[in-house]
Amino acid sequence: MKKLYRVIVSLDSQKRSATVQSEMHEVVWSAGVPQLGAAMKAEFQKGTQYEYQFGKEWKFTGNGLEEAYSYSINTVPILSRVKSAVKASGYNVSMDSVSKGAVIFAGIVLALMILSGIFLLVTEVLMK
Secondary structure, three states, rough: OOHHHHHHHHEEOOOOOEEEEEEEEEEEEEOOOOOOOOEEEEEEEOOOOOOOEEEEEEEEEEEEEEEEEEEEEEHHHHHHHHHHHHHHHOEEEEHHHHHHHHHHHHHHHHHHHHHHHHHHHHHHHHHH
């Protein structure tokens, strides 16, 4: 397994504004005995991500049970430090376009759910 976490800062010097995005790339592969065959999985995420992940895997060897790998990542302090540095440089941090799109989409879905609920309530009242 291989993970890559990147923070991308885009600066607009005329507006003195900045956007901070994060990307997470993950590739997982396995092959060999006792799994006959091979497998591979790749993942990519983009936007502003606040997450904490950890993992640990053990393996059997001739010497018994041994730790194969262990990892943890907490993106909150990473993004906080980057945003603090950008603000200290005199830039205003604004929401990136991917996050704006996600917020707009979530707002539309929420509005549709509320309208559907109101419609169902009105329909039920009128049917009585």
